[in-house]
Amino acid sequence: MHKIIRILLPALLCLLAASCSQPAAEVDGWQRSKADRLNKLAFQRRYYNAEGSERYARQALQFINDSLPNYDNGRLRAWNNIATSFCFRAMHDSAIAYVDSVLAYNGRCSNREVEQTLAQLVKAKLLQRNCDIAGSYQILYNIENSGLLEGNEGGMLYNLARSEFYITTTTLNYHYRSKSQYQQAELLTEMEQRRDKLRCDYAEDMSFNYALAYGYYSLCSDTAMQGRYLGKALHYCAENLHLLGDSNRFNTYHLGDTYQLLGFMLWSRHMKASSWLDNAVALDSICRYVYNTFGFDIASEADTTFAFLREATSLFFLHDDPYQRLGAIVSTGRYCMVRGDTATARNYFYEALIDSTMLGIAPKFEAMLYEGFLTAGCAENLNEVAQWTRHEIELLNYIKQNERADFMLQLELSKTRRDSRLFMIFSVVLAVLSLGLVVTLVLLRRRTKALQRETTKLQQAKQQDIERIANVETCLSVLRHDITPFISYLQNDKLPDELKHDVTNQLIRTFENIKNWTNLSIPSGLQFRATIVHLQELFDRVSASINNFRGDALSIHFVSTSLSAHGDNQLLEIMLRNLVNNAIQYTAQGSISVSARPWADDDHFVQVSIADTGCGMSADELENLFRTDKKLKTAPTADHTTDNGLNIQYGTGFGLILCRYIIKKHDDNTRRGCRIWAESEPGKGSTFHFLVERGNATQNA
Numbered sequence: 001m002h003k004i005i006r007i008l009l010p011a012l013l014c015l016l017a018a019s020c021s022q023p024a025a026e027v028d029g030w031q032r033s034k035a036d037r038l039n040k041l042a043f044q045r046r047y048y049n050a051e052g053s054e055r056y057a058r059q060a061l062q063f064i065n066d067s068l069p070n071y072d073n074g075r076l077r078a079w080n081n082i083a084t085s086f087c088f089r090a091m092h093d094s095a096i097a098y099v100d101s102v103l104a105y106n107g108r109c110s111n112r113e114v115e116q117t118l119a120q121l122v123k124a125k126l127l128q129r130n131c132d133i134a135g136s137y138q139i140l141y142n143i144e145n146s147g148l149l150e151g152n153e154g155g156m157l158y159n160l161a162r163s164e165f166y167i168t169t170t171t172l173n174y175h176y177r178s179k180s181q182y183q184q185a186e187l188l189t190e191m192e193q194r195r196d197k198l199r200c201d202y203a204e205d206m207s208f209n210y211a212l213a214y215g216y217y218s219l220c221s222d223t224a225m226q227g228r229y230l231g232k233a234l235h236y237c238a239e240n241l242h243l244l245g246d247s248n249r250f251n252t253y254h255l256g257d258t259y260q261l262l263g264f265m266l267w268s269r270h271m272k273a274s275s276w277l278d279n280a281v282a283l284d285s286i287c288r289y290v291y292n293t294f295g296f297d298i299a300s301e302a303d304t305t306f307a308f309l310r311e312a313t314s315l316f317f318l319h320d321d322p323y324q325r326l327g328a329i330v331s332t333g334r335y336c337m338v339r340g341d342t343a344t345a346r347n348y349f350y351e352a353l354i355d356s357t358m359l360g361i362a363p364k365f366e367a368m369l370y371e372g373f374l375t376a377g378c379a380e381n382l383n384e385v386a387q388w389t390r391h392e393i394e395l396l397n398y399i400k401q402n403e404r405a406d407f408m409l410q411l412e413l414s415k416t417r418r419d420s421r422l423f424m425i426f427s428v429v430l431a432v433l434s435l436g437l438v439v440t441l442v443l444l445r446r447r448t449k450a451l452q453r454e455t456t457k458l459q460q461a462k463q464q465d466i467e468r469i470a471n472v473e474t475c476l477s478v479l480r481h482d483i484t485p486f487i488s489y490l491q492n493d494k495l496p497d498e499l500k501h502d503v504t505n506q507l508i509r510t511f512e513n514i515k516n517w518t519n520l521s522i523p524s525g526l527q528f529r530a531t532i533v534h535l536q537e538l539f540d541r542v543s544a545s546i547n548n549f550r551g552d553a554l555s556i557h558f559v560s561t562s563l564s565a566h567g568d569n570q571l572l573e574i575m576l577r578n579l580v581n582n583a584i585q586y587t588a589q590g591s592i593s594v595s596a597r598p599w600a601d602d603d604h605f606v607q608v609s610i611a612d613t614g615c616g617m618s619a620d621e622l623e624n625l626f627r628t629d630k631k632l633k634t635a636p637t638a639d640h641t642t643d644n645g646l647n648i649q650y651g652t653g654f655g656l657i658l659c660r661y662i663i664k665k666h667d668d669n670t671r672r673g674c675r676i677w678a679e680s681e682p683g684k685g686s687t688f689h690f691l692v693e694r695g696n697a698t699q700n701a
Contacts, residue, residue, distance in 0.1 A: 034063065035063050038057070038063065039056070039057065042056035042060065043077075043201075046085060046203070047203050047254065048319075050088040050089050050320060051085070051320065054086070058082065072107050072108075077115065079098045080098070080102055080115055080119055083095045083096075083119065083122050089321055090357075095122060096123065098119075099119045099123045113148065114158055115157070117143055118161050120142070124136040125171075133172060133403065134402060137406055137410065140165065140169050140172065148162075159198045159200045163204050163207075167208060169187065170214070173218075176364070177406060184219055191208070192212065203254070206240050209236040209243070210240060210254065210258065213240070213258075216233040217233040220233070220265075220270050221270045226272060230271065230275050231278070231282060233261075234283060237261060238286050241255075241258060244258070245289070245293045255294070256316045260328060262308045263305050263309035263312060266304055266305040267338075296311060309328075309332040313328040316328040323362050326359075329348050329349065329358070333345040333369075337372065337376060345372065346378050348372075349372045349378055363395045367396050370395070371392055397455070400455060530567055531569055532565075533566070533695065534564050535608070546577060549584070550584060550589065554591065555592070556584070556591070557592070559595035565608075565692045566671070567692045568662075568665070575658070575659045575663070579655075579688050582655055582656070589613075591613055593612075595611075596608045598694065604673075604693060605694055606695070607691055608692070609687055610688045612686055612687070616680045616682045616684050616686055617678070617680040617686055618682055621680075626677075674693065677690075
């Protein structure tokens, strides 16, 4: 529906304008003043009541259509007012429809050029919000080269166009791209020099102050000039607060902007203590004025930064602009995460889930929101983690593509501007310049590919981090399940010494598994070192290290072998010892046999088997054996019942997770196909098998 409106509405409006733009009798002065008054009321309400602004503009448009069909100046003004009101409510399609109507107008009226320039500036703002910074920059570039800024035309509309050009250009530089310190400072100086000639109304003054304040704040990364730039930013914030102190000029939109910017300045990691010390008087003056004028006692707040951001968020929620609301939520939530208040951050981020109108209107803030969801732990399950991660990656890719497009466009337009000047003087070297352009494009292409590769690496690293976090959470859950019974048993004074010794040994092995898993799972931990492992030597080491607490009731036999494996000697020993110990726990009496043979299906692998005559497992337990999202039930034969009636149950699960992780390490670093599985029936024992690359497989491959 929005697309149909966007296509048909400009055409209908332009037909109406064309039919009314023919030479006609002079427009009646009294009727024109009424249309102008309605348009002025719409213009004055654009910041603090966008819906009211739209109503007045539509009244003006209706009056013009009914009584002043030839008054195209008023019609273009009404269209621009409606487009602006939609822009402030983040209704982009509707705003573009009226912008296109103004741009498509080809009649004759005195204000056509300036009104079409203002429509282009509204479009540039909308493109910035959608992160189409290349498209926004193209519009600003065209306006700059149109001559309008240097023209002699006066009046409110021309001053508004010039002011909006500077505000929109500055916003593009400090919000969406990294201009050089020199270029940004030069632009701000030019804005200050033209300031007095660009005044149109107090609301535009506040927008201009905010652009200057934010522009100087963005320069504070220059530590040499930081104190001066911070003072400039605070000065323009104070200017805005004094304008807002007039009850006839007060509006929560600009007050929210100013509070938020003060919060950003206090939050900035670039700010040195000496810079704040140099500007302490200015900041104290602002805090006193805020308290005396608006009743906001910032001095009583424990965290001044959070207080400003919190108040800004509350003020933006009084407006119907979801773009500003989302930006405020994300900023405040991210600051809460920085100061370690995850619970408060999570509450702010949840607001965006409650109010879905905030999603899909600002890729930059939406990407930060999904990052906030993930870092604040808002997800209820892994599906939400995966979904939010996917959305964040998609948005970051979209933003990165637009940044690259803007980078290319800046180079192209800079080259065009430079070539246009040099063409008149150095036409004879055109061929050399063309060659230089080709070389530049080749280098840029290489650079773009390098950036793409780096982006891919970062995405892969982030995905690995997410998987590692999920693995850690699961393993910690299993670990808590395993250790809790041990702690309870050891705290029981009635537990016999023999069983207490047994439980202690089991607990020690569990902590050894923790250490081994930690060394494997962290990037800087235990490194995988593949070598030729003689399985008989491995069997001997494991046989000597295990504790057969069953005594004569259980025999453990390692079958002699001459086979070797290609893998990590230490990890294979850890895995085999875990599997044998696991068999001992679940075999009250009988035997355990450890053997190795070439795998029947592929001679490149050796199969190691640990068979016991224990309690066995059901089909469901066997199916969930190596799944980290399932818990194994403690087998009855693994229990020890003391004379005092205590039932001793050993935890299960973490050792098998470690075994699975070790097999994955071998599968990733040796030959693909390494795996672990089990065969079992209730009451008939269990056999665990694992496959690793055969020791001579590398030479035979």
